[in-house]
Amino acid sequence: MPEKIYDHNLIELQRCEEWAASDLYKAEENSSKPKYYVLEMLPYPSGALHIGHIRNYSIGDALARYMWMRGYNVLHPMGWDAFGLPAENAAIKNQCPPREWTLQNIAKMKQTHSRYAFSYDWDREVTTCEPDYYRWNQWFFLRMLEQGLAYRKQALVNWCSKCATVLANEQVVDGCCWRHEDTPVEQRALEQWFLRTTAFADELLNDISQLEGNWPDRVLTMQKNWIGRSEGAEVDFEVESYGKVRVFTTRIDTIYGATVLILAPEHEIVRTLLGAEAQAAAKKMVDARAQQGPGDVEKEGFFTGLHAVNPFSGEKMQVWVGNFVLMGYGTGAVMAVPAHDERDFEFCRKYKLPIVPVIRPEDGELPDAELMTVASGEYGIVESSAQYSGMKSQDARKAMTAYAEAQGFGKAAITYRLKDWGVSRQRYWGTPIPVVHCPEHGVVGVPDDQLPVLLPRQVELTGQGRSPLAAVPEFVQTTCPKCGGPAERETDTMDTFVDSSWYFYRYCDAKNSNAPFDPAKIAYWFPIDQYIGGVEHAILHLIYSRFWTKMMKGLGLTPNDEPVKKLFTQGMVIANGAKMSKSKGNVVGADSVAERYGADTARLFALFAAPPEKDMDWTDAGVEGIYRFLGRVYRFATRNLPLSEVKGDGSTDAKVLRKLHQTLKKITNDFDTRWHFNTSIAALMELVNECYASEAGLSSAAMGQVIQIITMMLAPFAPYLAQQLWEEVGNTGPVLKQPWPAADEDLARENEVEIVVQLNGKVRARLVVAAGISSAELEAAALGDEKVRELLEGKTIVKVIAVPGKLVNLVVK
């Protein structure tokens, strides 16, 4: 029974081919087993997997394999988020058509996937850039169009005057075009498509309660903030020679302190009522906002020359335009209450506009406008406010809102920070929006039976001009589905977040050519039991996905409110101390690691180096350590096979089996509760260390049990080695389909425990006692111990704390 040297190529390469050709990982339809849907976020096919991907997939794969062994019908699919800008950019650079570039990348990455033996059911693969997928994007879009959930409106886009094209947000670098660093982007208004996410704002917010406990709190908090519901009132201010201007405020109780009406630079009044000079100034503000990144921006504004009337006080107030007033929130106009709002205060002080305090603290005086250095935003008692004076803020809010409503110049209102989802992209590599513009009938949806609207293959991509599709006459020129007359196709394509908003439904029925999926299949597989991905998708992808599910529920396609039952967000991978990035050139590729150390080592290290939710540092030395560990396991097993040749006298059986079953208990618990696989693997290492130390005394029977259970415990983490050992022992078939072993409590039980004896909290002695004795017995044992008696000489015991299994603390004087 000579030991065998661990050679990852020998163990992995052939098996990799076998598994790729097998149907080992197929999910069953119509199974009697309980289902488990585990999902990792689908990658963008950039061309190569790196260790960040490997970490993500190793977590999901370990879980999938564990659940298989627990007897579940596991659905574990994978696909490609294949539309998007990089393909288009690559095309412009290398003259390679986006589709070709993308499919080549997918082929390469799929090969790496199979090298790593991730347990995906590739029969369900989804590639979002293929017509059999994106036609359903179009189908959904048409449903939303019918329901008024998809609509068009004017919206601003980033525009580079040199490229004469629309830029995506990620193509804007420091406020300038990514290809013309000296050319600041401008904002241009274009007619664009939107999805009415705000129609579900309340549901998206309220249903967060269904996710609590199963999604990370910080993700839920981020989503709540993103939705940003706030309650207040809308109030009309009469503006001379214009009419009513509506504002939204959460502090109607301060309205007697409103001294200025401030409009967003995009406000209608600016366009319709003001002169060229004012319009130019407003335009400058809009462009400046696009160019400035986040950070403190100096407040700017100008007087419009117009005046408004405060509907409560009847006071005349100036109307200004301010760069800090957002058109996209509320009504695009605010009543400025400088005494009680920090931003208004800053603005009014800068432009020497009046400041009128109207709220005093419950136990204080009304602040003096002359002496104020900061606004006070607190609630308090309303003063200088006619009949409302003396009321508490909260009561005044109600009373004033009611009055405004009764008088017909206002009402209670709720505003969200969440905006409708702009899905138009003036890009080529995305799903064509399936509508036609007819001179007669306006916007007409393409009939379902004409889907998909195919993305033309032959398109010249220059990065210049309007949407690339607009330059393809065969695409643009069509007929109106209603009247048959000449018409033009929409040339915008969809945001790629559309693709990823529902791809996980398609996995359940990936080949359906009559519908996006069969609702019966969804009803079986959904919700996703465990979704795993990067926290960077905490907001957009996960809100859009939730929105999509709610929209689908409205269509009767799914019974669920929420698509994802449990969410896990894993940490980033740092490579040898530095954040991995292409520009730094320190991206650790999955292929090279597999070649050098094998997939098992890479996977195990990805799980060992840190708990999965935290950032981890990938170090070459650390990987070596894992490789050594796998070698230790393999050598130990092989030199003790066949078991018939193991001649140990059994003297260490109890000790090793105790450790074995304790380890099994721990790992089972880690899977079922906290996923700290780093400690699971550390426990396996401890076990193997114990095996080495006690090897000679192990009987053949115990050895068999040890090797068998170690093999099973390794199976979710290191599938190649586990299968190899499984077969070396003499078993056949996949270890993956073996039942997960149950820990034997009797064998795991410690019969003796070491107890520390403390004097005033300091460890002074140790004693070994039988496990499970009561605290009274423990106390007696400690006081009876010779060393303890020595230590106690001349001292008085004040108090004794005895904690069974842990310690005895003697408080002495």
Place this chain on the structure above:
RNA sequence: GCCCGGGUGGCGAAACUGGCAGACGCAACGGACUUAAAAUCCGUAGACCUUCAAUGGUUGUGCGGGUUCAAGUCCCGCCCCGGGCACCA
């Protein structure tokens, strides 16, 4: 500015419910094997002090207080690092 995380040896980390701080791994050092090296196996190891030595002692989880028989863990006040949001009226 606001909201989350986090700060433990030379390094990655562990300590799950307040109960022996540093499991496990990396790097380091010592030994065995070897002609030698690699590989492998065994061992040492927070810091400081004391002892020929076994050992014994002090100190130690970002800083300062507090609660407790007992604090990395709980409470109060700060400092630093990372992430998210950022004029949301």
